[in-house]
Amino acid sequence: MRALVAACLAAACVLALGACGAKQDALSAPGTKPFTVMLDWFPNADHAALYAALAHGEFRAVGLDVHLVAPSQTDEPLKLLAAGKVDMAISYEPELLLARDQGLPLVSVGALVQRPLTSIIALPAAHVSSVSDLSGKTVGTAGIPYQASMLKAALHAAHLGSGAAKEVNVGFNLVPAMLSGKVDATLGGYWNYEAIQLALKQRRPTVIPVDRAGVPTYDELVLVVREHDARARGQDLRAFMEALSRGAREVRANPAAAVALVLKANPSLSPKLQLESIRHTLPAAEPPTGKPFGWQDPTAWAHFAEWMYAQRLTSHPPGAELPPYTNEFLPGQGI
Numbered sequence: 001m002r003a004l005v006a007a008c009l010a011a012a013c014v015l016a017l018g019a020c021g022a023k024q025d026a027l028s029a030p031g032t033k034p035f036t037v038m039l040d041w042f043p044n045a046d047h048a049a050l051y052a053a054l055a056h057g058e059f060r061a062v063g064l065d066v067h068l069v070a071p072s073q074t075d076e077p078l079k080l081l082a083a084g085k086v087d088m089a090i091s092y093e094p095e096l097l098l099a100r101d102q103g104l105p106l107v108s109v110g111a112l113v114q115r116p117l118t119s120i121i122a123l124p125a126a127h128v129s130s131v132s133d134l135s136g137k138t139v140g141t142a143g144i145p146y147q148a149s150m151l152k153a154a155l156h157a158a159h160l161g162s163g164a165a166k167e168v169n170v171g172f173n174l175v176p177a178m179l180s181g182k183v184d185a186t187l188g189g190y191w192n193y194e195a196i197q198l199a200l201k202q203r204r205p206t207v208i209p210v211d212r213a214g215v216p217t218y219d220e221l222v223l224v225v226r227e228h229d230a231r232a233r234g235q236d237l238r239a240f241m242e243a244l245s246r247g248a249r250e251v252r253a254n255p256a257a258a259v260a261l262v263l264k265a266n267p268s269l270s271p272k273l274q275l276e277s278i279r280h281t282l283p284a285a286e287p288p289t290g291k292p293f294g295w296q297d298p299t300a301w302a303h304f305a306e307w308m309y310a311q312r313l314t315s316h317p318p319g320a321e322l323p324p325y326t327n328e329f330l331p332g333q334g335i
Contacts, residue, residue: 032065033236037223038077039070040090043265044193045277046113046221047090049285051261053247062239068265081224082106088225088240093218094146094313097305100324101314105227108325110241110294111219115284117192118147118220120154120208122185123178128206131158131213134165140183143169149311150215151187157214179203190220192281197273218304219296220284222325230326237329245293245331248285255279292330301325 039047050068053059059066069086071077077089078096082104091099096108122128126137131154141147152162170177174186175194189195191207198205211217223244225237251258255278262274287295305318327333 032060032063034067035059035064035088035236035240036067036069036086038080038086038089039068040077040092040221041074042070043068043262044269045259045262045274045281046192047265048251048255048258048262048278049112049244049248051247051265052250052258053243055261056247056250058243058246059240062243064236064239064243066240066243078104078106078224081226084226087229088223090221091224092220093222093301093304094308096222096224096324097308097314098146101316106224106324107227107230107322108219108222108224108296109230109237109329110223110244110327111296112221112223112294113281113284114219114287114295114297116209116211116215116218116220117190117281117284118150118187118210119189119191119195120151120185120187120206120210120213121174121178121189121191121195121198122206123198124204124206125181126178126184126206128185131155131208132160134158134185135160136164137184138166138168138182140168140170140174140177140186140188142172142174142188144188146308146311146313147188149313150210150213153215153307153311154187154208154210154213192277192284193273196276196280197270200270200273200276216304216307217300219300222296223294227322230328234329238331241294241329242331248293251278252282255282292327292332294327294330296325296327 054066078091078099080086081089090112096106099106120131128134128137134155139151148167151167155162155164168183170183174189175197177183178186191209195205195207255275258278259271259274263269263271287293302318308314309317
């Protein structure tokens, strides 16, 4: 059934969004079009490929005058995108599925990070080395509904009841909540950021990515546009993804130089943390062998959409409408 859904999604994707013009990977233009991208949060190592492509003139080379803007609130990007305030937004696969379930006509055109970053993190004092050790413990989350579902899924996979651990909402104060002893563990921090931050402070955290704890894999960071633009602006989107893939290659070739670009955008960041974050994230941004940068796996998307529906996080069954993603605009893809 899952394979059938995935195949249908992939086929529908090509049929629905394929009328965007013939594939052109080597694109250039004498002028440039304004193109605004809203980040998912403050500029950081996760956005290194964007800043590298911008600094090296990759976007201008394909005719796009790209501007990167940070949101004031984490719930802004998809809302502002749907309202036509920006051309593209970086978001998360679960957030996109929730937004579409609420009727927002949005679609992902590429994955910036192709596996979950969200993790269960604990400090040594909590004596948590596996999910089963969460029994009787307090786990802090950011209060996002699907994080509660992820915790329940992890407990179930460890043969524990959903009430075996107590969940508390600590907002985005995940690390302070652990350091202060308010919670024994957290679910919501990233293995490529908060976990590294703790490790650099010699805190020796236990880190369990959610896709290794009973939650289906998904793309943590995705590039989202309006469905209308996916139909009408195919050449611009192909140009953007081609330029971004070059930026990703530049980050792989010189992570230290990429850190300098991220720090220029956000001087308050720790250089050491950003460098370690980039180095740890590079494998998660790599597509499967033979696939282009930004690849989104149809089977994984179908499986995770089914999981969201089974958890009653979404009210519409997956596959009922146009798919939530397309690989149409990735280098070497399309018609």
